[in-house]
Amino acid sequence: MGLASLPFAGSAAQAQDLSLNANRKIFLDPGHGGHDPGAVGNGLREKDLTLDIAKRTRAILDDHGYQTRMSRTSDVHVDLPDRAAAANAWGAHVFLSIHINAGGGTGFESHREVNATDHTRRFNSTVHRRTIAWMRQTASITDRGTKETNYVVLTHANMSAVLTENLFIDNEANANLLRSPNFRQDIAIGHFYGVDTFFN
Template sequence: MNDTKMTRRRALMAGVVGLAAAPLVAGSAFAEPSTNAVKVYLDPGHGGSDPGAVGNGLQEKNLTLDIALRTRTLLQARGATVRMSRTSDIARSLDWRVQDANAWGANLFVSIHINAGGGTGFESYRYTSTGSGTVNAHNILHPAVLSGMRSVASVTDRGKKTANFYVLRYTSMSAILTENLFIDRASDAALLGRADFRAGIARGHSNGIAQILGL
């Protein structure tokens, strides 16, 4: 595991992104056109001064935002109400993201990330100690995202995992974090640079979330 990977993991676990928790705010940035009672919170990892993982000419913060925006569009078409931790290239602390989702009363929290550290493929996480609802949601979302990716290209399944990540530990609803390929692996980065592959990732997230919430 390289230094970039270790630093990013420590930040996710300790909850340090370089910003103090900001006041909860509401506004047009969150775009919630639907009145459906099903509330999905999408969390594009990193943003602003925090690019996340970087490699092969790509930045994690840009990829996660693109995937999340695509996922939001698909979920809204199914009638879900969707809120996002960010809809542009701005920084949000981990605590802000968690507090915002909790205060809003989301039914499901999904944090979207891109991996680094020399590996390849897709993996996803839930908190180390969770109830059956989160386990079931994880069991649904993981293969759905993988299927979306594999509708475009062959992808290695690194499996469902658990971790003590801040956004998984402190959210009051079921929460899952996805790591969508490795930005520092040339073959993975080549896929991430393709719009059709990112659309496949978004489709997988949308399909899984819809199945979890009965949309």
């Protein structure tokens, strides 16, 4: 699949969606960076994968008319509270933090803060459902479900915030998928569709 499968074939609907999306601010947060590599395994580093996926997601959102910003666009360290603070200062409508898991498991999961609003629960559910659907076009992916966790970037964000854990870097089969640019593109498309479905 890939970009050819995305909407916008050139139509009045395309112009309408671009107009609607122009006022929607999406803040993307690639996990870790700089002196903090995040999880490491099978020759991969979380900070590299999350930045690549976030940049791919941003490119698709930009192509569809959304306003986007990122907590980092290069290999630098950003403190956790500062990530949420940047989204708050900008007035983002949603906050999406992208991570890779570790610890001996397998599959995809996503997180929202404890006692999240219905709006955030719906955002979480939509991003989760659409992202794993795109992953599953390539391989059989375990659905680890949605979870409630008081991570700093979630609790400090003033808007609906979700954190995704995109497979396990220390699982060889998962790592082999993450190593593929095509699979990382599918993850990005899934994140895009999660956002786009939520708004549209």
